[in-house]
Amino acid sequence: MDLSVQIGSLRLTNPLIAASGCFGYGVEYADSVDLSSLGGVAVKGLFLNPREGHPPPRIVETPAGMLNAIGLQGIGVHRFIREKMPELRARRATVVVNICGSTLDEYVELARILSDVEGVGALELNISCPNIKEGGITFGCSLTGTYDVVNGVRKVTRLPIIPKLTPNVTDVASFARASEDAGADAVSLVNTFLAMAIDVETRRPKLSNIVGGLSGPAIRPIAVRMVYECRQMVKIPIVGMGGIADARDVLEFMLAGATAVQVGTANFVDPFIWTKLLAGLEDYMARHQVARITDLIGALDTGAREKEWTSS
Amino acid sequence: MPIDVEAPVIDNRRLSGEYNVLALAAPGIAAQARPGQFVMVKVGHGHDPLLRRPFSVFEILRDASGTPTGLTILNKQVGVSTSRLFDAAPGQRISCLGPLGKPFTVDPPGEAWMVAGGVGLAPFALLAEVLHARGTAMTLFYGARKAGELFYLDFFAQLGVRLILTTEDGSRGERGRVTGPLEREFAARPASAPVLTYACGPEGMLAAVARVAARADRPCEVSVERVMGCGMGGCYSCVIPVRGDDGQPHNVRSCIAGPVFAGDAIVWE
Numbered sequence: 107m108d109l110s111v112q113i114g115s116l117r118l119t120n121p122l123i124a125a126s127g128c129f130g131y132g133v134e135y136a137d138s139v140d141l142s143s144l145g146g147v148a149v150k151g152l153f154l155n156p157r158e159g160h161p162p163p164r165i166v167e168t169p170a171g172m173l174n175a176i177g178l179q180g181i182g183v184h185r186f187i188r189e190k191m192p193e194l195r196a197r198r199a200t201v202v203v204n205i206c207g208s209t210l211d212e213y214v215e216l217a218r219i220l221s222d223v224e225g226v227g228a229l230e231l232n233i234s235c236p237n238i239k240e241g242g243i244t245f246g247c248s249l250t251g252t253y254d255v256v257n258g259v260r261k262v263t264r265l266p267i268i269p270k271l272t273p274n275v276t277d278v279a280s281f282a283r284a285s286e287d288a289g290a291d292a293v294s295l296v297n298t299f300l301a302m303a304i305d306v307e308t309r310r311p312k313l314s315n316i317v318g319g320l321s322g323p324a325i326r327p328i329a330v331r332m333v334y335e336c337r338q339m340v341k342i343p344i345v346g347m348g349g350i351a352d353a354r355d356v357l358e359f360m361l362a363g364a365t366a367v368q369v370g371t372a373n374f375v376d377p378f379i380w381t382k383l384l385a386g387l388e389d390y391m392a393r394h395q396v397a398r399i400t401d402l403i404g405a406l407d408t409g410a411r412e413k414e415w416t417s418s
Numbered sequence: 419m420p421i422d423v424e425a426p427v428i429d430n431r432r433l434s435g436e437y438n439v440l441a442l443a444a445p446g447i448a449a450q451a452r453p454g455q456f457v458m459v460k461v462g463h464g465h466d467p468l469l470r471r472p473f474s475v476f477e478i479l480r481d482a483s484g485t486p487t488g489l490t491i492l493n494k495q496v497g498v499s500t501s502r503l504f505d506a507a508p509g510q511r512i513s514c515l516g517p518l519g520k521p522f523t524v525d526p527p528g529e530a531w532m533v534a535g536g537v538g539l540a541p542f543a544l545l546a547e548v549l550h551a552r553g554t555a556m557t558l559f560y561g562a563r564k565a566g567e568l569f570y571l572d573f574f575a576q577l578g579v580r581l582i583l584t585t586e587d588g589s590r591g592e593r594g595r596v597t598g599p600l601e602r603e604f605a606a607r608p609a610s611a612p613v614l615t616y617a618c619g620p621e622g623m624l625a626a627v628a629r630v631a632a633r634a635d636r637p638c639e640v641s642v643e644r645v646m647g648c649g650m651g652g653c654y655s656c657v658i659p660v661r662g663d664d665g666q667p668h669n670v671r672s673c674i675a676g677p678v679f680a681g682d683a684i685v686w687e
């Protein structure tokens with residue numbers, strides 16, 4: 107059975123990637139999880155400089171999901187390269203570095219710096235974090251902004267670049283198209299949905315930042331639909347995510363058109379989820395006689411439904 | 419190394435209408451757990467509630483030969499998860515991940531003073547047991563809302579722990595906050611007598627204990643409880659400001675850098 111997939115020039119041994127912001131810098135899990143057994147590890151979003159993030163409370167649970175407003179706390183790219191990359195290399199992790207910028211130049215500078223670092227497998231451009239005002243999502247909510255960031259980064263790196271799209275737009279597929287036009291190797295989606303929760307007794311917002319991003323099983327059907335829409339619009343690989351909690355969920359994204367997937371919130375619930383997901387995929391492939399997992403990408407069968415639709 | 423166990427409930431002992439002690443058969447976690455560490459617990463496999471909840475390891479259970487067989491948690495019913503834990507039936511399986519976090523120092527140079535507020539008693543049963551085995555002289559300053567919410571007094575008494583109790587309504591021990599007697603005890607001790615203070619409870623209490631200990635020029639360790647998402651350092655939810663080498667406050671993850679911190683390291687709000 108072949109579970110490997112290809113994202114640009116990067117080969118993943120399987121389609122499972124730990125989602126950015128949900129797996130620390132990877133090293134936190136290195137004693138519990140064999141990092142080399144994951145398709146990839148997307149690390150916490152990095153700016154050039156360290157950031158303290160938002161005050162607590164930073165998360166709140168909602169039905170089948172959670173809101174977060176971490177505010178991209180992070181150690182900055184230089185400390186990441188110095189303090190975290192050596193262990194990630196030693197553990198043979200396939201590292202996807204999630205980068206964030208307040209300006210176009212910051213994305214470009216980050217890409218330039220990381221291109222020279224041994225062991226970096228790909229760059230995920232976070233233009234979709236809903237929790238910070240400056241930069242980031244302002245690029246991700248504008249087609250020209252998205253194009254410019256991807257194009258700017260493309261000029262300085264040969265690493266695979268994967269812009270991460272926000273679902274908080276009217277037509278996410280057009281952003282996938284802008285990314286492809288600008289030279290992206292793949293797109294990843296979705297980041298979290300901008301959302302809010304209120305304590306009615308105190309009349310106060312439950313998050314210090316007032317609003318935050320919704321993740322977890324609650325968002326999965328919307329995320330799957332968005333992957334499906336992007337699949338119609340672009341040829342580059344799609345990395346799908348949003349609420350994946352078991353192998354069936356992974357398959358749902360792949361059938362909708364994802365080449366690989368990321369798992370975020372579910373890792374909080376079960377840090378040992380990875381072996382279970384892999385076992386579930388292998389079981390499915392055995393039952394359905396699928397030799398290569400790539401055969402499942404976009405293998406959604408809409409034929410019967412379309413026929414039913416037109417004949418009724 | 420943390421492990422995840424589908425632990426059968428061995429026993430559910432109600433202490434009051436709100437508090438219970440839940441015994442879980444998790445020998446692998448129990449064998450590793452040290453005082454001050456915690457487990458992340460989830461009741462049921464559904465998506466609602468979705469996330470685990472952190473609990474201090476309250477006691478380690480052992481068989482006749484002394485081999486760890488399980489652990490207990492001290493639970494207070496406040497929300498959906500804690501209500502399910504309050505109602506858990508023997509035999510029911512509960513997912514238990516741990517042990518997690520940095521433990522307390524267990525080799526205090528002199529006396530050990532434990533300061534507990536309410537459900538903040540949780541880490542001290544195991545700490546008292548370990549310190550008892552070392553022959554450390556111990557005092558427990560234990561504050562609650564009312565007499566009916568002071569638990570496990572016999573347990574601590576049997577370990578030779580001196581008890582100093584306070585209640586908010588004065589129904590048992592001294593009326594008022596637990597920091598009152600703590601201050602007096604510090605004043606009554608010669609400054610040369612080494613005392614390590616341990617505190618767990620509401621953050622306001624922890625800040626007050628840290629201040630009192632600092633004024634008495636004594637070290638103290640506090641166990642904080644922040645809203646936690648994963649317990650493993652993955653999510654950056656449970657941060658608390660800690661003074662860095664540069665003298666500035668920096669948010670650190672209380673799940674992996676704590677939950678035990680030096681009282682003077684934290685920048686209290």
Ligand SMILES: Cc1cc2nc3c(=O)[nH]c(=O)nc-3n(C[C@H](O)[C@H](O)[C@H](O)COP(=O)(O)O)c2cc1C
Nearest residue numbers: 125126127151174232296297321322348349370371
């Ligand atoms: C606590 C938390 C922190 C996150 N931080 C980041 C981040 O730093 N960069 C990023 O691109 N996405 C971040 N995300 C979004 C996730 O990577 C992912 O897109 C989203 O949570 C949906 O997947 P899930 O439902 O599997 O969690 C974060 C999500 C959560 C819950």
